[in-house]
Amino acid sequence: QTIGNEIVSVVDDPTIRGGYGAHPIDDEGLNTREKCLIKNGVLTEYLNHRETAHHFGLTPNAGARAQDGLHHPLVRMSNTLIQGGTHNDMDELMEDIEYGVYACGSRGGQVDTGRGSFQFAAQEAWLIENGELTRPLKDVSVSGLTLQILKDVDGLTRDAQLAAPGFCGKGQTVPVGDGGPIMRISQALVG
Numbered sequence: 037q038t039i040g041n042e043i044v045s046v047v048d049d050p051t052i053r054g055g056y057g058a059h060p061i062d063d064e065g066l067n068t069r070e071k072c073l074i075k076n077g078v079l080t081e082y083l084n085h086r087e088t089a090h091h092f093g094l095t096p097n098a099g100a101r102a103q104d105g106l107h108h109p110l111v112r113m114s115n116t117l118i119q120g121g122t123h124n125d126m127d128e129l130m131e132d133i134e135y136g137v138y139a140c141g142s143r144g145g146q147v148d149t150g151r152g153s154f155q156f157a158a159q160e161a162w163l164i165e166n167g168e169l170t171r172p173l174k175d176v177s178v179s180g181l182t183l184q185i186l187k188d189v190d191g192l193t194r195d196a197q198l199a200a201p202g203f204c205g206k207g208q209t210v211p212v213g214d215g216g217p218i219m220r221i222s223q224a225l226v227g
Contacts, residue, residue, distance in 0.1 A: 040077040040186030043121050047072050048083060050098070050114035056201035057114035057212040059101070064109055066098035073116075077186070085111050103208035112204050118216030121192025126218050127167075129191050136164040137226050139178050141199075147182075155179035179225045191220030 050059050050068040062068055064086050071081050084092070085100035088111055100109035123129040130138070138161065145156025161176035162169040198215040 037079045038077050039079050039183055040074055041189045042077040043192055044074055044077050044186055044189050045072070045119040046074040046116065047119060048099075048113055048116045052115045052198070052213070055115035055198055055213040057116075057210075059114065062098040062100045062109070063102045064096070064098075064100040066096060066100070068098040068114070071097055071099075074186075083111050083113065085109055101204075101210045103210055107208045110206055110208065112206070112210055113212050113214070115198060115213035115215075117196055117198065117214065118192070118219065120194045120196040120217045123191055123193045123218075123220075125193060129193055129218055129220050130164055130169075131167040133164050133167055133220070137173065137176060138162045138164055138169060139176055139226070152182050153179065154182055154185075177227050179227070185221060185224060188222045188224065189219050190222045193217040 047070055049055070049070040050057060051070060052058055060068055062085070071083065073079070073081055073083070081097065082094065083099040084094055084097055086096045089096040099111045101112035102109040139158035140161070141159030143157040143159050145154065147154045156178055158176045158178065161173040163171050163173055194217065196215065196217045198213045202212050202214060203209045204212045
């Protein structure tokens with residue numbers, strides 16, 4: 037099933053050394069491995085644990101994580117990354133943008149999995165005019181429908197890195213990592 041632009045590939049990798057969500061064995065005793073969730077815009081694998089894998093007729097892929105031994109393991113991300121693309125750097129990625137916004141980092145946000153929407157407040161934002169960062173912007177947030185944004189990604193820098201550490205909630209707290217390259221998105225709601 038195609039869910040994004042063909043340049044979009046996403047992995048969840050608990051084996052990344054130094055990744056905040058790294059763990060060699062999940063909380064059901066399975067050895068972890070990199071999972072390719074999206075390859076060239078096509079959904080290829082789901083995160084799961086023994087219960088969800090059985091329910092959907094899949095093989096468990098070591099996605100079970102719990103806050104501690106007192107909590108039931110839930111399906112969780114570990115270190116989730118959008119993989120790098122073909123642009124050498126941010127300047128090359130921006131060179132043909134007439135008017136846009138560069139949003140960097142996050143001061144928090146939320147995801148509504150039922151609606152498939154997201155929102156985050158950028159730590160830093162700049163106006164882009166004719167391929168150049170021209171002036172800083174204040175209080176910028178970005179929101180949209182996740183599946184539409186995946187289709188609207190039209191450029192990625194080569195270098196994909198983990199961002200600052202985070203936590204996955206769901207009534208329990210477990211450490212996670214996320215990141216990727218600098219992305220160019222053709223359209224998104226910016227406010």
